[in-house]
Amino acid sequence: MGLKKSLVPAIAGMFGLVLFLGSCEEELDTLGDGVIGGEPFETNRAEFDVFAFNKNVVAVQTNRLPVYQVGTYNDPVYGRREAHITSQLRLPVNTNTGSIINTFGNLSQAQEDGAENDENPDTIDEEETITEVILYMPYQLIPSTNNDSDGDSVIDSEDLDPDDPNSDSDGDGVTDSEERNQGSDPLNADEDGSEEDFVPNTFPIAFELDSIYGSENALSQPFNFKVERSSFFLRDLDPEANFEEAQEYFSNTNIPSFVEGAPLFEGEVTISNEQFVIFEEDDPETETDESEVVDERLPPGIRVRLDPQFFQENLLDMEGSLELLSQANFANFLRGLHFSLQPANGDVMLLLDLSQATITLNYEFQDYIDTNISDDELGSVETIEREFVLNLLRNQNNTTFGNAVNTFIDDPFSAEVSDELDTGVNASRIYLKGGSGVYAELFLFDEDEDVAADIIDGIRANNWIINEAILSFYIDAEKLNGPEGFVEPPRLYLYDTETNLPLISTGTENSVSQLPLGQFLNYDGIIQTDEDGDGIKYSIRITEHINDLILRDEPNEKLALTLTANIGIFAVLDAMGDSGNVEELPVLSNVIPSGTVLFGNNVAPENEDKKLKLEIFFTEID
Numbered sequence: 001m002g003l004k005k006s007l008v009p010a011i012a013g014m015f016g017l018v019l020f021l022g023s024c025e026e027e028l029d030t031l032g033d034g035v036i037g038g039e040p041f042e043t044n045r046a047e048f049d050v051f052a053f054n055k056n057v058v059a060v061q062t063n064r065l066p067v068y069q070v071g072t073y074n075d076p077v078y079g080r081r082e083a084h085i086t087s088q089l090r091l092p093v094n095t096n097t098g099s100i101i102n103t104f105g106n107l108s109q110a111q112e113d114g115a116e117n118d119e120n121p122d123t124i125d126e127e128e129t130i131t132e133v134i135l136y137m138p139y140q141l142i143p144s145t146n147n148d149s150d151g152d153s154v155i156d157s158e159d160l161d162p163d164d165p166n167s168d169s170d171g172d173g174v175t176d177s178e179e180r181n182q183g184s185d186p187l188n189a190d191e192d193g194s195e196e197d198f199v200p201n202t203f204p205i206a207f208e209l210d211s212i213y214g215s216e217n218a219l220s221q222p223f224n225f226k227v228e229r230s231s232f233f234l235r236d237l238d239p240e241a242n243f244e245e246a247q248e249y250f251s252n253t254n255i256p257s258f259v260e261g262a263p264l265f266e267g268e269v270t271i272s273n274e275q276f277v278i279f280e281e282d283d284p285e286t287e288t289d290e291s292e293v294v295d296e297r298l299p300p301g302i303r304v305r306l307d308p309q310f311f312q313e314n315l316l317d318m319e320g321s322l323e324l325l326s327q328a329n330f331a332n333f334l335r336g337l338h339f340s341l342q343p344a345n346g347d348v349m350l351l352l353d354l355s356q357a358t359i360t361l362n363y364e365f366q367d368y369i370d371t372n373i374s375d376d377e378l379g380s381v382e383t384i385e386r387e388f389v390l391n392l393l394r395n396q397n398n399t400t401f402g403n404a405v406n407t408f409i410d411d412p413f414s415a416e417v418s419d420e421l422d423t424g425v426n427a428s429r430i431y432l433k434g435g436s437g438v439y440a441e442l443f444l445f446d447e448d449e450d451v452a453a454d455i456i457d458g459i460r461a462n463n464w465i466i467n468e469a470i471l472s473f474y475i476d477a478e479k480l481n482g483p484e485g486f487v488e489p490p491r492l493y494l495y496d497t498e499t500n501l502p503l504i505s506t507g508t509e510n511s512v513s514q515l516p517l518g519q520f521l522n523y524d525g526i527i528q529t530d531e532d533g534d535g536i537k538y539s540i541r542i543t544e545h546i547n548d549l550i551l552r553d554e555p556n557e558k559l560a561l562t563l564t565a566n567i568g569i570f571a572v573l574d575a576m577g578d579s580g581n582v583e584e585l586p587v588l589s590n591v592i593p594s595g596t597v598l599f600g601n602n603v604a605p606e607n608e609d610k611k612l613k614l615e616i617f618f619t620e621i622d
Contacts, residue, residue, distance in 0.1 A: 048455065048614040050471065051447040052430050052440045052561070052600045055583075056421040059250040059436050060590045061573035062406035063234070066353065067140070067565075069406055069435075071223070071341040073213050073349040073593040076486055077479055078433045079411030080347070081593055085339040086230050086255045087354055087404035088331050090391040091324070102324040104128040104388060105365035109320025121379060126365040128316045130308040131385075135227060135265065137357040138301035139350065140211035150176075154186050183294055202294055204274040209300065211351035212271065213487060213593060218346025222268035227306060230338040232258035234331070234403040248574060251408040251436045251590075259338050264307040271348075273300050311361055315388075331403075337392075349593050354404050359390040408436050422578050427600035429476060430612070432489070432563055434592025439562040439585060442494070444549075444614060452556050460550050464618040469546040473561075474537040474610035475527075479597040488535045489596050490517060492525040493564035493586055494542070498557045500572045500584055505544035516566040525567065535596070537610075546616065562589040563596070 069083035091100045105126035115123045150165040161167035165177040170189040179186040183200025184193040237243040276298040282291040323333040370379040393402040431438040445452035495502045511519045548554040565588045572584040599610040
């Protein structure tokens, strides 16, 4: 099917890291109890303890996310998650004036209401009537060197203007978008669709899909998708902060209980990696069969028809009312839609960018057509077709307008996991799960601040030049022996809890692309796998951080370890712990449904070679 079950943003490949460093045989004195084993070590390499503590996350902030989860995901360690989405609807905006569009047809409702007293024959009751309502929610696609940013079927490297679908890359006078729709080649100047022997290409293009979790068996079966009205009011601003701060909503908010009325859609949807090809309607008055002409091509996704009567009553029939006077009024009146997904077999979890989702209302209205033959002859009334497009969220100048919330219904953790959380004991296993899950707090050298300081002082006193410092996290493969379709997280995210920034020195970083696994390759943190694709370990370089501690006397702050879907995004959101305390976690860890288990420092002797450790490669100056 061309599906890739991985994390958003898309993952273009795994970058392995092989490290080989030589060392000489000169021995140095052991520096404090933090050195593993307390024994002398070879010149140029030392191992130090890292203390880890598992922290339970009861709920995470799940509004104002880059992507939202919907469906079910069954993690072999952490259990099943069911994710729902509740989103506001946004009225369209006039791009010239910036004001919302709240009229239908050509006339305002006030003009229509005054038609009987208006001597202008153009003023009539337009009788706007919805004919069809289409919800479209595109899937995430895998970025590649063949990106087509503007969707005009011309890859960026060959597109005259990769951000403008109306560019004319082959200079034949027909835009790339027009050629795409009519099935001609936008890169062939000798073919523009007007040739007598022209045969249009109307076949759909297949894509590689990303951000879809589930077994092949589940992904190949239709799932039940449901769209319902929600009466839960999503505030944009927090009244407890005097309406000066954005409202936060958490993953355990009881929004599903506010669903009301009959579903606007409930039926089966099958995942396909082919784009939607939409044809024009045939005009019986012409010789051309327009039904063979492509009107529009859309990337693959969910595309279903919603109940037209609902939108007739709650939108078109409300024209001219206070409810449509402003976006705030509209959001208070039609508070939102609720989306849920139940697989027929197994589990399916989708990650969707709601800013790309649309609800298109196709409607008809009566329009007065002036014949302009004579002053004595009246015109005629014709039926006109038009569309009105609502958004769930809207992006403009890197700012998101609107509000949506993810609700998670999580199974309780097993005793094996829950007994290891918030114990205050140096962990033998590190448990990590995105969203309302688990993260770890790390202390370098020792959990006791004074002991750690003594170890750092000892390194400083020995005049070490730090060449490289690496944290190694080995995966406990036995605990991750999950079902088919289980996806191991592709990257770890280690950050300073005081600054909430990752331990990355951007000045010395190596990035080969803007893809998530193409950034910050010196820092690394990318999963290293065996020939079967199973994870072995993660390595994170923190060389500059160690130099900051030793050379610049920076404080040895507590670190935090979690997962990330895109290491290039450093933003954090609030999360709630077991005791009600509020922490801040990276926003991209909130959108990951999967988890992993790593060996900690406090391991049994048979796992000594996999214990968590800090390796420092150095040169000593006499």
